[in-house]
Amino acid sequence: MLNVPTWTTDRVELLKNHFEAGLTCREIAASIGVSRNAVIGKLARLQLTRGPARAEPRPTKAARERSRKSIPRLQYKILQAVYENAEPLPEVAITSERRCSLFELSNQRCRWPIGTPGAEDFCFCGDTPVEGMPYCTGHTRLAYRPGSRQRVARAY
DNA sequence: CCCTGATTCGC
DNA sequence: GCGAATCAGG
DSSP, X not given: OOOOOSSOHHHHHHHHHHHXXXXXXXXXXXXXXXXXXXXXXXXXXXXXXXXXXXXXXXXXXXXXXXXXXXXXXXXXXXXXXXXXXXXXXXXXXXXXXXXXXXXXXOTTSOOOEESOTTSTTOEEOOOOOOTTSXXXXXXXXXXXXXXXXXXXXXXX
């Protein structure tokens, strides 16, 4: 493969002329025989734009990654910690001394529902939650069972 | 959904 | 420098 430079002088000339003529980037790209992104990229490097640049520069990819992934990462860490001392889940119900009503729920009460909604004895676990989680340790392990998602997905 | 131009960043 | 991936906006 010969290494033909993409942006030869005449191609750049074509690019500029087509741009002046008001062709869209896609049309310019088709005319020259390159991708639309190539045209857009080259125009950007030539400082050629049609409208005023956007006021707010995009946050860096790193920043976007951070804000997008930080919460899932954190929760993954928490779950890791919950499963750190992994024993088989007990078959017996997880009991709580602190059962509470819907209105007594808070960030400091396990939100695991117990019983049938609407029933007289319906309530919530109410125990102290794992930090950053909506459930206590036992119910966190019940709620996030490894592999359960896949099994459920296949069932549908 | 389709499209557009603009920006970032790994190559 | 290049352009794919990704973005915001229409």
